[in-house]
Amino acid sequence: MAHQLTSLGISVLALLRERPMHGYEMLQTLSDRQADRIVRVRPGSLYHTVERLTGQRLIRRAARGRDGNRPERVVYEITDAGVEALAERVRELVATPVNEYPQFTVALAEIDNLDPDSAVHALDSRVVALEAGVAEMTAQRNAGIAPGLSPIVLEYLLAITQAEVTWLRQCATSLRSGRWSWPATARPETVTDSGSEVQT
Template sequence: MAGKTLTPLGIAVLALLNEGPMHPYEMYQLLMSRKEDRIVKVRPGSLYHAVDRLVENDLVREVGTEREGNRPERTTYEVTDSGRDALAARISEIVAEPIPEYPQFVLALSEIHNIDAVHAVSCVRRRIRHKLTEDAELAVIESAVTARAVPSIFYVGLRFMRAMIAGEIAWLEKFVDDIETGRIPWLTEDMASEMAARRAGHTSNNGGDLCKPK
């Protein structure tokens, strides 16, 4: 399996096993305790499937099984040298080469003129409240790992998330202010009619084909 074919969950699994051998249930517990479900979609079933795929591609291997009481037998895995290489390659690629992620929020912002201005402001303020709550939760996590003297390199992703949230909140607050003060004029019926007329004229000038050069 080439590094670029690793799924986000595959990356998370390889990163965990790079810390040491463990079984899938332990991986799941660690991901949840570290709140990594905020950055990668993880379910017990999908985690086991991801491990199976990594085994098939020789990126991880079984190292033993164990059983506690009447619980089902658990298989422990470790990362292979090929797995470490694939993990490093994929991380390097993602960090170095931006790829289109097609965020739905940006799409909604691009089309926000299709709703009433008052309602738009209400929706944006609601999002700001959600983001403030999210940042407060991340702040608690950051305080906890700092108190445990966890090296900061292990939670740079968390710090990046908080920085992104802070930037989004600042932008949204400015956006609301621009709407309410009129610095961003909202779409009116007259503006919509004018735009429709321009489109009609453009279509007519191009013989009905928007892709045809004048």
């Protein structure tokens, strides 16, 4: 059975499969590779992940090193169990769709809490932000300078972002034209207390 590795856990194991590293080097490498496009990277969460993986014996302390006058740092390396867990978890995640509960879907489900003009403005703002990301990723792809992002990941991010932009534009157009009717505000529920109606 696959270890329930977090996204950051997968990233840490993948880094250590390349070579042993200390915690700060992992952080710097993830930053240099723009890993924040695909995983949330924070110093505290990374060091917590390293400790958890060590406790699970998927990685181990390999050595202690010092760089100049800097404090001594623990260097970690992946274990055979870590290599196996990494491959198993990646295989599982690629093969099996799961509901990841994105926040944007929650917001869409409740978008009728905005007035139509505010909703359309919010959708337009999201389109502008996503288009900037598409332009940046396209430029990196065309110049061959997307650091650390494999071509398959970059193409996937571009494809899903472009698809979202297309859908958002259609959604905003439908709201503007009235093709999608805006739900009427729900009437307050009434409950009966001693035979009289009370609004809640």
